Every structure is written in C-alpha cells, then in structure tokens.
Amino acid sequence: MPDASQKPTINDVARVAGVSKKTVSRVINRSPLLKQETRTKVEGVIAELGYRPNPQARALAMGRNFLIGLLHDNPNAQTVLNFQVGVLDAIRDTEFALVVRPVDRRSPHMLDDIRSFLEIQRLFGVLILPPISENDDLARLCREMGCGYVRMGSARLDDDEHLVQSNDRECVESVIDHLVANGHRRIAIIKGPDGFRSAQERAEGFAAAMRKHGLEIPPEAIGSGNYRFDSGIVAAEKLLDTDNPPTAIFASNDEMAAGAFHAALARGIDVPAQLSVVGFDDSPIAAHILPPMTTVSWPIREMAKSAAFKLIEPTNPAAALSTFPARLVVRNSVAAPRD
Amino acid sequence: MPDASQKPTINDVARVAGVSKKTVSRVINRSPLLKQETRTKVEGVIAELGYRPNPQARALAMGRNFLIGLLHDNPNAQTVLNFQVGVLDAIRDTEFALVVRPVDRRSPHMLDDIRSFLEIQRLFGVLILPPISENDDLARLCREMGCGYVRMGSARLDDDEHLVQSNDRECVESVIDHLVANGHRRIAIIKGPDGFRSAQERAEGFAAAMRKHGLEIPPEAIGSGNYRFDSGIVAAEKLLDTDNPPTAIFASNDEMAAGAFHAALARGIDVPAQLSVVGFDDSPIAAHILPPMTTVSWPIREMAKSAAFKLIEPTNPAAALSTFPARLVVRNSVAAPRD
DNA sequence: GCGCATTACGACACCGGTGTCAAAGCTGTT
C-alpha cells in the first residue's frame, strides 16, 4: 500500500492496477491502442489513488515543458491582467502554466535578459504583448532559440503566423464616423509616440477616415503625445490654443484622452457640450472619468485565448482567428458641436 | 564533440572537462568540498559550452521545483502588476519563475480549482494577494498540501510567519491627522465591504484616530461601499445629504474616493474648496483624477520582494521584514474647510 | 487445428539532473 502521505506515482498506480507503468502512461496520454477494459481499470485506480502525473518528469522525458511565458513591458496594467485571464481561460485544466516576465524596454540588457530567461526556463513558448511585441530582434531571438512565440499587435508585424492582432485602423474609422455623424468636421488627433506600431496604425486610420469623409487635416490639428496622461494635457492645450480649434479630439489612447478632459476643464470648456473627446482602449479610466468617455474596446481576453491556443494547440478552432474586431463603446463624451 | 544544435547537458560538460557528472553537479550547486582547481576547470567548460542546467531535471531529482505561484483575485490591476514586478526583483537571475493564477472568488469551486492547480504544478510555494489572502481555508489548503505560502494582508491573519502586511491602521491615522491639521472636524468615512480585512482595519483605524482627536463619529457619518467606483458615488451622496454634512470624506480606497469626487461635482460642490476627499491605495486613478487626489501609498513592490524571499530564501535579510510602512501622499484634494 | 496478422501490453533504456556511499588521493604522525 503506498504511503498516503506521499503523492502517488505512476509506479504506485501500476502496482495497484497490476499493469506496467507504460500502460498507465498510455492511459494518461489517451493512447488509442488500449483495451477498453484495461483503460477503465487503470482509470479507476488513478481516481482511487488521486494520482496526478508529475509535470516535471513528463517535461524531462518528453523534452518539452508545459510552461508558457508572457513577456510584456506594462503597456497598461488592466490590459496585461486581462490578457493573463484570457490565457488562463485557454490553459485551465491543462498541465500548462503561465509564467510572467515583465521586462524593461529601456534596459540595454533587455534582449540578453530575455535570452537568459528562455535558456533557463526552456519555455514551451512565449506570448509577447505590445509594445515590445513590435521588436523584431525579439522575434528573431525566439526563432533562434527554437522557442514558440505569438506576438500581439495592432498590425501585421510578421510574415508568419505568429500573430494575433486587432483591427485598430477600421476602429479608428468608426470613431471618426461617429464624430462626423454627430456633426463634427473640425476633428483633431493626438497621436501616440513614434515607434509604436499601434500609434502609427491609429494615426493612419485617422487620416484615411478623414479622407473618406472629405475632411481636411490641417497641420495644427495634429497633436502628439507619449500615451501618458500628462502628455495628453499638453497636446490638448496646444490644439485648443489654435485660431480655429477643433470641436472634437480623437486621442490615441484613453490616458491621453483623460488629459484632454483635464485641459478642457482647466479652461472652462465643457465636455461634451463644447468639446467632444474620444479615446482608445477602454481602460478603466474611460469609465471612471467624468463624463464617462466614449472609446474603443478591443477583446483582449479573447485575443489572449486565441494566442495561447496558437501556441499549445494550433489545431483548436480558437487558434484560427488572428484578427479580432474592436468595437466602439459609446458613452457620454461626444455631443453635437455648437458652432 | 557535442552537437552544437542541441543544448549541452551535464554529461557533455563532464566529458569535456574530464570529470564525473557528479562533480559538475557540485560545481553548479556551489558545493564547498571541491578543489579550487577542479572548480575553475569545470566552470571554464560550462562557460565555453554555454551550459545551463535543466530546471525540470533538477526539479525531478530534488523533489521540489522552482516555480512560485501568485494567487490573486484581481483586487486592482496596478497592484497585481506591481506585485509581479516586485517578485521578479527577487527572483531575477535565479532559476525560479513566477506562475500566475487569477482565481474567481465567487466561484464555488475556487478551492477545488486551486487544489487541482497546486496538485498539478507542485509549486515551490505560493504568494497570495488580498482579498483572497484573507481566506483561512485557502491557507489551510496550502498547509495540507505541503505547499509553502505567504499571505499579503493589512493585518495579522495568521499565527505563523507566512505573512507580509502593511500598517493600514497607522496610515489611516495619519490621514485623519492630516485632515484635522487642515482644520476639519466633521469627517466622514466610506467603509469597504464586510468580510475584507483591509476594510475592517481601515475602519478601525479611522475610529481610533477620531477618538484620539476627541472627535465624534455620528452614525450618519459612516457610509459604506464595496470598493467600487459606483458604490462610492452612492455612499457620498448619502453623506452629503445629511443635515450637517461632513467637510471631509475619507474613502477606504481610491475608486470609492473617485466616486465621491463624482457625487460632489454632480451637485456643484468643489473639491477641495468645499469638500476634502482622501483615498487609499494610490492607484492610478488617484493621480489621474481632477484634482489629483491625496491618498495613501503602500510599498507593494518592496512587499512583494520580501514575500518572495520569505518563500525562496528565508535567511535573506529582505525576508525578515513583515510589516511595511505605507505613507500619505499629499496631492490636491484636501483644503481647509470654509465653515 | 494451424499459420499469420494484428492488437495489447511489458521490459528496459533513457531524459538530465541529485543523493549515497565507497574509494582514491593527500597530509601528517609515529
């Protein structure tokens, strides 16, 4: 009788069931060439003993482990966390586990750190969040090391299948459609920082949408920030100080949009009565700010799930999807312009 | 010559260095009973071959693995993420990795899910964040399963050493001191939800501080919410509707404090000129809201580091600390009362 | 009843490390 205080091993199961450990192994791995009778018997013993295979031992024997890594450079806490939850939706009840690794984009050793991390942990694969997902050296590193990877992004980054993306461009278009439908014609943008693919996509989507509606974009209607709150204030102040200020501002993310709220309030401009503002990402601040902000929400959790499946079970239907539709969330920061 | 395309193993190192694999193992584990000469020789070969020990194999052989788990029920995304970064500060360059596991507090299977997770992954130990860190059944489960654990909390939860906590009580006191110093005497509280230890601690700290200053707490000056934004609005409205409304409100967290901002603005009450509001946690919303909110910040990253060390290296000085001082962050939501 | 596939299972080596214990090497003492 195996010691109850110790976790049962495959040997215990084999002994109690009166079969070889290889047979137990076959049961665990759902091998098709087993007699139903044997399978049932072994499964009974497994249940009785409460046996769970040791992932370390399996990992060692099979030459691949069951750890999937999440590499990110904290674009936004809520996004990262939602992503983690989405990955968990995919790996729940499997032997996979999610290992997180925040990295420092500004560190000169970032790539070496990641290489060392990959070497030590020998991950099954990694999921990479923007903005570092846009780093091609990192993707190359993964390939070199034979580590599976999926990049999250807002646009085509790869010519391979290692990608899950949202349709930021089209979504910005729907934002502009919404503003135009509300009667706006002088619409300004606060762009995100150079070097961020998402910023570029959103800016290009903006330009395309304006063109579609036959609207001009004067140079002074183009502001730029670094995705942070305070940069949104500065950019919005500049936009509002022009001779012919915009009636609506599209900010490339919610933080900067919140900054625009701030700038407006500071000079007594009411949002949305005198100025409409739209953000992007649907981060918590969008719902919390006053008035609640109209923004764009992308299905991060679904995207995470798909990315995880792409890695661990590429045949799963959920892994097939690569581009996910973001959608406009209409709240109260848009109204018809007065003038 | 080992195949360059394959990762070198301990056997490769042993062969090249002309020693037994056990000797290589001793080098890896810094065994003291090695001749310096041998050590140097083997280290040379390790560096030359770029050898990294396989954690799965070590885990199997040593009967313990190098995975530390993070159990949380998303109290606040920024907090969770900062905690992750703090843990990483501790485990960087070790073979440990951080495995995350968001759990659903409301699920009736939560404990079973966690049990299953622990059984499958056989973690070295887990770190538990509030509010589920306050669940004694969970702590008991960890003990039963022989899994190391450290609970984060705002008060004594355990009679053992499995704890890292902040001094919420004293900090609430400093909040009240600050308000009193600004001339407030009618101070109300919005309590957190029943069953949260942090809520209880903060409420008790409030009562103690008020008593210290000889101030009364009329029943109508006690509001309560569930830590969420909207509950803060409702609670603040109630407080402001009383005959003798408070000149200052202490909310037990920032989300509810933001709700109080909202309620005030909605009825044309200026913060801080007509109403002072203080929050707790220093979450991003505190800095983003207008005016920027005075709140209490606790050193989550340091706490995480300490918690991780308690688990993986209890002798490390960083593991000795159990209680961490939170501190008042003065911004612009407090002013002297008018009346 | 026999030969022959085919199916079902087991023996054994192996994954890459660590633990145990004995042996070899070295030093100093008598």
Add this chain to the structure above:
DNA sequence: AACAGCTTTGACACCGGTGTCGTAATGCGC
C-alpha cells in the same frame, strides 16, 4: 614505511515519467 584521518572524486541508483521494440494474446481465414 605504515597508518590514521581528512579531503576530493566517482560509480551507481534514483527521481517519475516516455520511447523503442519485442513478445504474448487475440482474431481470422483456411
């Protein structure tokens, strides 16, 4: 020179699984 006692090293089993391949058991046609 012989021996004790310490330091340093290696042989070998073992951790808990999986892969390979051989063989016993089974089904089938004749």
